[in-house]
Amino acid sequence: MAFTTSNSGADADSNNHLDETSLTIPNVKLQSLTHLTDYLPELKSYPNPLDKSPFFHPISEFYITSTDVILRHILHDLSGEFSSPGPHLAYHRAGPRKAIYFDPGQVRAAIVTCGGLCPGMNTVIRELVVGLWEQYGVREIYGIRAGYRGFYSYEPVPLNPKIVHGWHKKGGTVLETSRGGFDLHQIVNSIQDHGFNQLYIIGGDGTMLGMVSLFNEIKQRKLNIAVAGIPKTVDNDVGIIDRSFGFQTAVEMAQQAINAAHTEAESAVNGIGLVKLMGRSTGHIVLHATLSSRDVDCCLIPENDFYLEGKGGLFEFIESRLENNGHAVLVVAEGAGQNVIPKTGDQSHVQEKDESGNPVFLDVGGWLKSELKNWWNRDHPKELITIKYIDPTYMIRAVPANATDNLYCTLLAHSAVHGAMAGYTGFVCGPINGNYGYIPVEEVAQAKNRVDIKNHKWAWVRSVTNQPDFLRCSDESGI
Numbered sequence: 001m002a003f004t005t006s007n008s009g010a011d012a013d014s015n016n017h018l019d020e021t022s023l024t025i026p027n028v029k030l031q032s033l034t035h036l037t038d039y040l041p042e043l044k045s046y047p048n049p050l051d052k053s054p055f056f057h058p059i060s061e062f063y064i065t066s067t068d069v070i071l072r073h074i075l076h077d078l079s080g081e082f083s084s085p086g087p088h089l090a091y092h093r094a095g096p097r098k099a100i101y102f103d104p105g106q107v108r109a110a111i112v113t114c115g116g117l118c119p120g121m122n123t124v125i126r127e128l129v130v131g132l133w134e135q136y137g138v139r140e141i142y143g144i145r146a147g148y149r150g151f152y153s154y155e156p157v158p159l160n161p162k163i164v165h166g167w168h169k170k171g172g173t174v175l176e177t178s179r180g181g182f183d184l185h186q187i188v189n190s191i192q193d194h195g196f197n198q199l200y201i202i203g204g205d206g207t208m209l210g211m212v213s214l215f216n217e218i219k220q221r222k223l224n225i226a227v228a229g230i231p232k233t234v235d236n237d238v239g240i241i242d243r244s245f246g247f248q249t250a251v252e253m254a255q256q257a258i259n260a261a262h263t264e265a266e267s268a269v270n271g272i273g274l275v276k277l278m279g280r281s282t283g284h285i286v287l288h289a290t291l292s293s294r295d296v297d298c299c300l301i302p303e304n305d306f307y308l309e310g311k312g313g314l315f316e317f318i319e320s321r322l323e324n325n326g327h328a329v330l331v332v333a334e335g336a337g338q339n340v341i342p343k344t345g346d347q348s349h350v351q352e353k354d355e356s357g358n359p360v361f362l363d364v365g366g367w368l369k370s371e372l373k374n375w376w377n378r379d380h381p382k383e384l385i386t387i388k389y390i391d392p393t394y395m396i397r398a399v400p401a402n403a404t405d406n407l408y409c410t411l412l413a414h415s416a417v418h419g420a421m422a423g424y425t426g427f428v429c430g431p432i433n434g435n436y437g438y439i440p441v442e443e444v445a446q447a448k449n450r451v452d453i454k455n456h457k458w459a460w461v462r463s464v465t466n467q468p469d470f471l472r473c474s475d476e477s478g479i
Contacts, residue, residue, distance in 0.1 A: 027088055028087060028089075029087035030091070031440055032440065034424065034426045035424055037423060044101070046101070047099065047100075048098055063095070064093050064095035064096065065097075068095075069090040070433060071089070072240065091432055094419060094429050095415065095436070096422075102198070104139075105139070106197070107138045108140045108142070109132055109197075109200065110143075110194070111129070111144065111200045112150065113173040113203065113232075114177055115179060115203045116179070117172050117398050118233065119245075119396075120246045120249065122167040122168055122174055122400075123245075123401050123410065123413075124202055124232075124245065124412060124413050125143065125167060125173065126165075126167040127168075127409060128416065128417060129161060131413055133161050135417065136417065142158055142159060143159050144156060146176045146181070147180075148183075149181025150176075151190040182213075184213050185217075188218060196225065197225050197226070198226045200228050201227070202230045203232050205238070205445065207232070208229060208231065211227065211428075214227060215425065215426040226419075226424065227426055228424075228425070229427065229441050230428070230429065234250045234396070235247075235279050235284060235285060236284040237284070237449050238430070238444060238447070239444065239446075239447025240430070240432065240443060240447045241431055242430070244430075246405055247284065247405075248402060248404050248405050249402045249405045250277075250278065250396050253399055254289040256392070257277070260390060261274065261275045262295040262329050265388065270376075270383060270386065271328075271388070272330065273390070274329075274330050274365060274390070276332050276365030276390070276393065277393070277396075279301065280302070280335040281302055282333075282451055283301025283304075286299050287299060287301060287457065287458070290331055291460065291461060296331050297317075297321050297329050298314065298329075299331050300331070300332040300337065303450055304453050305337075305340075306336070306340070306470040307340060308375070313470075317467060318372070332364055332368060333364075336364055341364060412429055412436075415429040416429045419438050426440060427439060428440075
């Protein structure tokens, strides 16, 4: 199958933006990446200023070409000789191109952070500024305050390397953030009024959906504006990419909460440590924290339903743990158990949503603590029980990124800068099988990364905890 992209209209000699329809690799499909020249064919290209940088010594392999790709799936059954059904998806590699499509002296870049907090947001902002300023010589860089609404509600904040120097050591986002406030036409009009021609958007799934609309509107107006996204979600629920920034920091911080819960549980008669961690639609933080801790007795995630009473239920399992060990530690994702928590009033008919359109979940941690206490008092009225409930959600998401995430944020930011300067637009950058690539934002906005409870990793969790699978009939133990 041929590489099929919409790239056309650029100088083929630049080795930067080739017409790839002539390139053929059997059963491989290169995902189309929009370039500004697709709708602005007369756009001028420029030599990459990295050629003259004293810090770089470009060789033939230094610049990424449009034929450098990353395969989305790298595991294959050799007996099939790469012939499984359907084309194998490939993405453009991220990195500097030999030709760029912006005069650095004419660039006015805007950076915006949206949605909830996540470790590493300030690092991404800092490295976007440093990458634009130091590598490409851009001198007009602005921060947009308070998320999408900041485009039309506040004046842009000028940024430079001195201003952002120590931001990577701070949690949260110095630019401030908010949910909602997405008014497409007001935002695009403001972008035009301020003369921005590069836009860097840092946010989660709701933010990426907004970016799709922004990108399409900018393209429809045929504006010379590159739109680049950096996916942000501490839950690690962004699809296609290997992981989202801040996730490793979150798992590391979750260990402290689990250690505290374990200490509390061990120090009490029939002690139960209950920890609620982030994970609205996926349980990656809970899963990885469980595997790295080894002090967790039961791991509850949104992808795996559970029940309380009866054979194979949670109560039976906790009772056996208390009987054998004298204590137990439960870790639950915030989105778990929503189907078993009783709903009252309007909750039974309408799902409440926040300003970003995300569902507002019932408090599974508080509910589970109450149910555990009621069950024990009912079935063991003469025995003591101590339940310590820890919810470190806001502490975890507000801390600075650790060393691994800081490095990751730097590579993400520089990848975004290289892509935008090369004239690509409507893309999100991220690692795919360990290599940084550019992904069409429409794909990222729709893709989800859920825990596969049928794979080896979930089996490993169950072998470590020996918890029930909660999938068997009520007359079986499920343990």
